[in-house]
Amino acid sequence: MSQESYNRFINSQRGLISSTIRDVLLPAMLGKETNGISYWIGKDIAREYPVASVDDLITLTNQLGFGELSLRKENKNQQLYRLSGPIVSERLGIDHEKVSFDLEAGFLAMETEFQVGAAAEAEIVDRRRASIDIMVQHDPVDKGDSKAEIAQFIRLQGTPDEPERDKGKKRKKKRDK
Numbered sequence: 001m002s003q004e005s006y007n008r009f010i011n012s013q014r015g016l017i018s019s020t021i022r023d024v025l026l027p028a029m030l031g032k033e034t035n036g037i038s039y040w041i042g043k044d045i046a047r048e049y050p051v052a053s054v055d056d057l058i059t060l061t062n063q064l065g066f067g068e069l070s071l072r073k074e075n076k077n078q079q080l081y082r083l084s085g086p087i088v089s090e091r092l093g094i095d096h097e098k099v100s101f102d103l104e105a106g107f108l109a110m111e112t113e114f115q116v117g118a119a120a121e122a123e124i125v126d127r128r129r130a131s132i133d134i135m136v137q138h139d140p141v142d143k144g145d146s147k148a149e150i151a152q153f154i155r156l157q158g159t160p161d162e163p164e165r166d167k168g169k170k171r172k173k174k175r176d177k
Contacts, residue, residue, distance in 0.1 A: 008094070013087045014065055022103075023094060035102040042106025050114045050151035054079075057111050059156055066104050077138060081108060084131035092129065105134050112136045114151040 009019035027034045045064070051057050054071055061069040061083070068085035083104055091099050101124055109122035120138035127133075 008090075012090055014090075018065065023091065023099065027100075035100050038100050038103040039106035039109075042103040042108075043110040045103075046107045046110030046114070047149070047151070050153050051111060051156065052115065052153040054115075056153075056156055057108075057115075059158070060111075061104075061107075063156070063158075064107075066107070072133065077140060079112065079136045080125075081134045081136065082131050083134060088132065089130035092127070092132075101132050101134070104132075108134055108136050110149075112138055113149060114153070 005024070006016075009016045009023075012019050014022070026038065030037050049060055049064075051060050058069045058071070061067065062085075065087060067083045067088040070082050070084070071079060072082050073080040083101065088101075091101075105122040105124055109120045112122070113120040116138050118138045118140070120136055122134050122136040125133050125135045
């Protein structure tokens with residue numbers, strides 16, 4: 001590791017160990033296969049932490065240290081997410097074109113597969129200076145022919161349960177009247 005890399009990683013949002021594993025060791029071990037294997041690692045992470053909603057997915061993405069996720073567009077067969085924030089802009093600053101976000105793409109693909117009950121794939125469709133856009137596409141849901149994996153969703157800490165969220169919305173509506 002060079003002095004430049006050390007200085008950048010020791011002061012990074014992710015810390016020295018996480019930055020070194022992600023941006024030095026994985027590419028060194030995987031070589032040309034880094035992107036493809038990272039995509040499947042992302043899917044495996046989603047299998048460990050399946051969540052039931054886009055709101056939970058946004059929270060979990062942040063908790064995992066991937067960055068700040070937002071849903072930009074959605075239709076019945078695809079979602080466009082933007083991943084941004086200090087962690088993402090910092091990683092993009094390393095080497096804008098070489099830094100891989102395939103792990104995050106695989107993660108979003110698998111989480112979407114769990115949520116919609118249909119096979120899904122994701123790809124990075126745009127890179128900016130401080131964010132990336134990931135398009136997740138899935139097949140139309142055909143309940144009789146679904147090959148999607150089934151997951152038992154986890155409940156995230158630091159976020160209220162769905163019934164509590166609903167109660168909060170009702171209270172807010174009452175206060176607004």
